[in-house]
Amino acid sequence: MRTAYSVETVRAAERELMARLPEGALMQRAAAGLAAACADLLGRVYGRRVVLLVGSGDNGGDALHAGARLARRGAGVTAVPLSPERVHEGGLAALRRAGGSVAGVAGAEDLIERADLVVDGIVGIGGKGGLRAEAVPLTEAAARARAAVVAVDLPSGVDADTGEVHGAAVRADLTVTFGTHKPGLLVDPAREYAGSVRLVDIGLELPGGSAQLEALQHADVAALLPVPAPESDKYRRGVVGIAAGSARYPGAAVLAVAGALRGGAGAVRYVGPAADAVIARFPETLVSDQGPRRAGRVQAWVVGPGAGDDADTVNEVLRAEVPVLVDADGLRLAEAGAVRRRAAPTLMTPHAGEAAALLGVSREEVEGARLAAVRELAGRYGATVLLKGSTTLVADAADGVPVRVNATGTGWLATAGSGDVLSGLAGSLLAAGLSTRDAASAGAYLHGLAGRFAADGAPVGALDVAGAVPGAWRDVVSG
Ligand SMILES: NC(=O)C1=CN([C@@H]2O[C@H](COP(=O)(O)OP(=O)(O)OC[C@H]3O[C@@H](n4cnc5c(N)ncnc54)[C@H](O)[C@@H]3O)[C@@H](O)[C@H]2O)[C@@H](O)CC1
Ligand SMILES: Nc1ncnc2c1ncn2[C@@H]1O[C@H](COP(=O)(O)OP(=O)(O)O)[C@@H](O)[C@H]1O
Numbered sequence: 001m002r003t004a005y006s007v008e009t010v011r012a013a014e015r016e017l018m019a020r021l022p023e024g025a026l027m028q029r030a031a032a033g034l035a036a037a038c039a040d041l042l043g044r045v046y047g048r049r050v051v052l053l054v055g056s057g058d059n060g061g062d063a064l065h066a067g068a069r070l071a072r073r074g075a076g077v078t079a080v081p082l083s084p085e086r087v088h089e090g091g092l093a094a095l096r097r098a099g100g101s102v103a104g105v106a107g108a109e110d111l112i113e114r115a116d117l118v119v120d121g122i123v124g125i126g127g128k129g130g131l132r133a134e135a136v137p138l139t140e141a142a143a144r145a146r147a148a149v150v151a152v153d154l155p156s157g158v159d160a161d162t163g164e165v166h167g168a169a170v171r172a173d174l175t176v177t178f179g180t181h182k183p184g185l186l187v188d189p190a191r192e193y194a195g196s197v198r199l200v201d202i203g204l205e206l207p208g209g210s211a212q213l214e215a216l217q218h219a220d221v222a223a224l225l226p227v228p229a230p231e232s233d234k235y236r237r238g239v240v241g242i243a244a245g246s247a248r249y250p251g252a253a254v255l256a257v258a259g260a261l262r263g264g265a266g267a268v269r270y271v272g273p274a275a276d277a278v279i280a281r282f283p284e285t286l287v288s289d290q291g292p293r294r295a296g297r298v299q300a301w302v303v304g305p306g307a308g309d310d311a312d313t314v315n316e317v318l319r320a321e322v323p324v325l326v327d328a329d330g331l332r333l334a335e336a337g338a339v340r341r342r343a344a345p346t347l348m349t350p351h352a353g354e355a356a357a358l359l360g361v362s363r364e365e366v367e368g369a370r371l372a373a374v375r376e377l378a379g380r381y382g383a384t385v386l387l388k389g390s391t392t393l394v395a396d397a398a399d400g401v402p403v404r405v406n407a408t409g410t411g412w413l414a415t416a417g418s419g420d421v422l423s424g425l426a427g428s429l430l431a432a433g434l435s436t437r438d439a440a441s442a443g444a445y446l447h448g449l450a451g452r453f454a455a456d457g458a459p460v461g462a463l464d465v466a467g468a469v470p471g472a473w474r475d476v477v478s479g
């Protein structure tokens, strides 16, 4: 499991560790890791030109000490302090001793244009708001130049705790972060600015259970996935009900069933007007035209994909005493009060546009503040919420539970109907007995991986994604 901690928690852990170590030891650990990552990126250090963009705090100190290490290995290192009157003294002295030089901001753009590597030590976890105006032309020059850009701890200008980006920020090829991931490194839009992320262990001990974010990995998901026991039968494995599709959108029903058949439930029941289309494609589906209440027992429902304006079905499903996944049109048709009053768990799976409509804000606002949006929705509805998109987030209604972030997705999943596959898949995992949080995060993980496998670098359709789920499942359980 990969975890990310808030700035406040990181600072407290740093204070605790610093009290036990000689002065400067922690920064040396950080600088050693940073210099090693820079050297790996450069391939050869000797003779390379390195420019350090140095802010007024310890983030600049890390950059200066790492620069000193690179200078000792023969790189030509120039520091550009953005506020020369406030710069990490020890770092500056170390750089000078190692043969590095210092340049003013005027003329720094030329240096950057000729550099092999630009190190962004402008600001780290102490950053507030976007970049200050004086730093912007230098970061623009770095973006134009052929030099690789390495961010120290975080790309300067992004918000460490929220992943929001207000104003200009550095775009890095690599971010070398210390002690733990910060939420901004895992959540868009900030994640995109970070490039690839390398975590350097500096010995921080973070309190268990206090993470802001968790990103599941293969072993975590493998431990969640249901496995049939010798005594299993189709009912014990769980039955998932799919109430989806309409005369206008029969395909949504087919796609949700396609996902559900690969999600570990023992049987899939379909209720709705697209039964013929479903049976034609998936004869193993149990279909009913009697409405959700009389369709037979299920352990979980999926409602909403392609539902059009069928509010009655949505509200009938919400009255069921089993976990319910609400997606697509169902999100618009479900009354907030009816969701909040449910005794059994509810999982809502909006994309940014649907989340925006529920919150009464613009889509851009949701995309710019994904973590805040998913938490707000989970709180308002008293439900688990999965916010789809480039980094899918899963928030629980309960306070203090880390938000799960899924990073297996690929832009190829942005294809019509792939969300319907996800809702069937996650609903099936719910019916198999996973909690809403686990079903959502394991479903998103498998769906993202299936998208990658199915696409393999070329466009895919949603049904191909469903077809690739068994391969993703095997990949996960085989390590
Ligand atoms: N505290 C520790 O024990 C360690 C800290 N380390 C480094 O120290 C960093 C934190 O250092 P600081 O607390 O000094 O904070 P920073 O260096 O992140 O930033 C603080 C300084 O930047 C200025 N600033 C704030 N927002 C800005 C903005 N938007 N644009 C430009 N300047 C801005 C502030 O005026 C302040 O002087 C970490 O990110 C990490 O790189 C590492 O050396 C590891 C150990
Ligand atoms: N840029 C992206 N990167 C990764 N995954 C994405 C991206 N855009 C969309 N997705 C995923 O594709 C799926 C699309 O679902 P949705 O928007 O509901 O589409 P539809 O309604 O057509 O089924 C979601 O699982 C979402 O997370």
Ligand SMILES: [K+]
Pocket: 059, 120, 121, 122, 123, 124, 151, 152, 153, 154, 155, 156
């Ligand atoms: K930085």
